[in-house]
Amino acid sequence: MPDTTLDHLGAPKGGWLGALKRQWLLYHLGDPRYRFMWDPAPPQEWVSIDCETTGLDRRRDEIIAIGAVRIHGNRILTSERLELLVRPDKRRVSADSVRVHQLREQDLAAAMSIDEALPRLLHFIGSRPLVGYFLEFDVAMIDRALFPMLGMGLPQPRIEVSALYYEFKDRQRPPLERGRDVDLRFATMMRELGLPLRDAHDAVNDAIMAALAFVKLRNLR
Template sequence: MSSFAITSSSVSSDVIPRAIKRLFHQASIGDQSYRFMFKREPADEVVAIDCETTGLNLRTDDIISIGAVRIRGDHILTSERFERVARPDADMRTDAIKIHRLRQIDVEQEAPIRNLLPDFLRFVGGRPLVGYYVDFDIAMLDKYILPFIGIELPNPRIEISSLYYERKYGDAPPNISIDLSFSAILADLEIPSLAQHDAFNDALMTAMMYVVLRDKAKRGVRIPRENNQAVFDPTGG
């Protein structure tokens, strides 16, 4: 989970275009051995993911670690996890090192991200991908996946900040201050804060958020709002 400024909002606004794109990808996939990505996975299974990167520029920055964990129903399957560090092509900048605590020397012996893709794609299969501002993570992954198999990730996406917004602010009056930061979600859902900007820890906390928010939605439970809301801060600050 990057702490650089991210201003994405809900990822559900282009559901129809994505459905059309999924059909196009299914017909045009370059490597037929990856057609399993379009297979319906076991019911009620999703994968929480997180990527640490050298920055937020999709063109010039690279992934340096990927964390993912499977969720089945209300159970987080910590024994079914994906955790890898990759050697980026981009230089490791000082500001990024301060966040994810991985130095050039820590990654120089690791495989490049393209070598990790087969295992990652088989791990996620066709399951929906859950994330915090998941569009960014998927866009970074697609930078490598598209030239590798000829398509982008076709998996449905579930945005944690959107689920949280619906439970807390979905019935809010106009002009209320909104805080969608990672720390605010953790606090409201009473989820323990693990060491952040570690890809697997962030994926695990995201998985816990998903399970709690899913349960609240099933039971019709909303998250209480204070009279004085914090100012809007979507960046996790």
């Protein structure tokens, strides 16, 4: 299962090793204007993110939409959401991916470049921990695009909603039945948590649903 041990809800681990790593990363940061990402995170704040892509190949496919929404305590600040369409540089939008997210090449012709989108995303996130559903893929796609700009990927702690959900379901089992598989599909998770299911494979909708699940699971802990 994905790691959720970052204070379990996103606070970065402290200690001298953490401070040493922070200094090393800041020294090697490709653009000092983004030092703010290593600042202390605002208390009780997170950012839920989601990306839509031209496909599922982390090495070759590209981001075509980014959705993000801020969370403050138990509030999801939908009025402060970020919604970006991104024009792919090299990869064509496959028919399979269009069927998933309904974004065609003509829909993206006038969209911003990834180089324009990334600064907006970084300023929106700030130093807040990241929340998401199968977040590893989204962060990998962002990091690949970000590396030429910063020489490194996103430094923020990450909270995997599907892992929190797995732990929640596993705790409900008798001790001898713990550790077994759990249905981690998005629709199943939202239904089991009694949360509304918005249109999936829309970056903002997926970010909001992940935020809803995070807030609910955080309170259930």
